[in-house]
Amino acid sequence: MNKKLIKQVKRSFKEQFKTxxxxxxxxxxxxxxxxxxxxxxxxxxxxxxxKGIAVAIxxxxxxxxxxxxxxxxxxxxxxxxxxxxxxxxxxxxxILGVVAELQILRKRVGNFNAVFAxxxxxxxxxxxxxxxxxxxxxxxxxxxHLGLSKHDMILVSQKAExxxxxxxxxxxxxxxxxxxxxxxxxxxxxxxxESQPYKIDFKDYKLMIIxxxxxxxxSESEYNDRREVCERVSGLLHLDALRDASKEDLDRIKNxxxxxxxxxxxxxxxxxxxxKKFSEAIKKDDIQAxxxxxxxxxxxxxxxxxxxxxxxxxxxxxxxxxPNVLGSRMMGGGFGGCTINLVKKDAFxxxxxxxxxxxxxxxxxxxxxxxxxxxxxxxxVKK
Ligand code: GLA
Numbered sequence: 001m002n003k004k005l006i007k008q009v010k011r012s013f014k015e016q017f018k019t020x021x022x023x024x025x026x027x028x029x030x031x032x033x034x035x036x037x038x039x040x041x042x043x044x045x046x047x048x049x050x051k052g053i054a055v056a057i058x059x060x061x062x063x064x065x066x067x068x069x070x071x072x073x074x075x076x077x078x079x080x081x082x083x084x085x086x087x088x089x090x091x092x093x094x095i096l097g098v099v100a101e102l103q104i105l106r107k108r109v110g111n112f113n114a115v116f117a118x119x120x121x122x123x124x125x126x127x128x129x130x131x132x133x134x135x136x137x138x139x140x141x142x143x144x145h146l147g148l149s150k151h152d153m154i155l156v157s158q159k160a161e162x163x164x165x166x167x168x169x170x171x172x173x174x175x176x177x178x179x180x181x182x183x184x185x186x187x188x189x190x191x192x193x194e195s196q197p198y199k200i201d202f203k204d205y206k207l208m209i210i211x212x213x214x215x216x217x218x219s220e221s222e223y224n225d226r227r228e229v230c231e232r233v234s235g236l237l238h239l240d241a242l243r244d245a246s247k248e249d250l251d252r253i254k255n256x257x258x259x260x261x262x263x264x265x266x267x268x269x270x271x272x273x274x275x276k277k278f279s280e281a282i283k284k285d286d287i288q289a290x291x292x293x294x295x296x297x298x299x300x301x302x303x304x305x306x307x308x309x310x311x312x313x314x315x316x317x318x319x320x321x322x323p324n325v326l327g328s329r330m331m332g333g334g335f336g337g338c339t340i341n342l343v344k345k346d347a348f349x350x351x352x353x354x355x356x357x358x359x360x361x362x363x364x365x366x367x368x369x370x371x372x373x374x375x376x377x378x379x380x381v382k383k
Contacts, residue, residue, distance in 0.1 A: 038170025048180020097160025125332020214336030291326025307334030
């Protein structure tokens with residue numbers, strides 16, 4: 001599949017720009033557990049996957065740059081000397097954002113031509129935007145010899161998202177997409193921005209991703225609101241971030257905050273602890289415990305943090321009814337997108353059929369089901 005993507009962008013690039021491009025592949029991500037913990041300096045457990053974005057890119061001597069989004073059949077023409085976020089810019093803003101943030105670092109980015117295409121479902125909580133940002137920052141770093149490390153690059157990608165897409169995201173997506181490793185998930189400390197790789201083998205179980213096909217729009221202020229609540233509460237506690245808070249700390253200021261804010265902060269504290277428990281359960285091969293933690297995570301996201309939606313809750317409830325599913329929860333920012341499920345290998349097909357049917361009956365449209373491979377992060381594709 002990715003080979004096909006790479007071929008597509010290569011061919012289209014050659015047709016349009018008549019030169020040989022540099023090719024970058026940048027993956028999307030899943031997250032096993034640790035949702036909305038990253039911007040609280042907490043822990044998350046993401047992995048890069050075998051779906052992503054292929055970018056064909058080369059320098060240009062012309063006065064302007066051209067970027068072609070192959071899936072949409074759209075081209076954006078701009079000058080790197082004069083970059084601003086566009087109103088309703090969609091994919092354009094992620095790329096313009098990367099260029100602008102590089103310039104803020106006083107890196108000289110000349111004009112360039114690029115063609116990109118992807119196979120990560122958009123708005124599904126699988127980080128197509130991080131894959132796009134990383135793909136471009138990686139390609140530009142190489143082309144213009146900017147000398148940035150992978151750590152530098154993910155911070156550029158994150159700032160592009162903050163300042164050009166208006167989402168005050170944490171670092172999880174960009175990190176997982178850049179640093180992903182084959183067959184592994186990364187236990188990520190979002191304070192130090194360092195991770196420990198865990199080889200993943202769920203024995204008789206495997207991951208199933210189910211997309212509600214409800215498109216979330218993270219810039220829809222809800223995401224930024226959650227972040228603000230967390231920062232307000234940690235501020236009242238005189239802490240740098242909720243990562244440093246315990247339930248006892250929170251209880252001390254219970255009367256100074258609203259019941260809703262209390263629940264949200266409590267969710268973050270609990271979820272952060274769940275990530276640690278999850279990693280310990282993996283070490284002990286305690287697959288049952290993983291399932292329990294997934295369900296607990298969803299419960300918190302839905303009832304305390306309030307970032308789920310009807311369709312996501314429906315999928316998790318149906319998963320709970322099936323003994324072949326050990327655990328399930330919504331994944332990513334929320335308000336739509338996917339659930340991640342731990343499903344018995346030999347029941348994978350039947351559960352896929354069953355859940356698809358039930359979803360269709362309930363909502364009168366189809367959900368989509370994917371299996372994913374844990375894969376390498378952003379990389380140059382060798383010729
Ligand atoms: C989005 C953001 C991430 C993270 C998740 C929720 O994917 O980009 O930084 O906050 O939501 O865990």
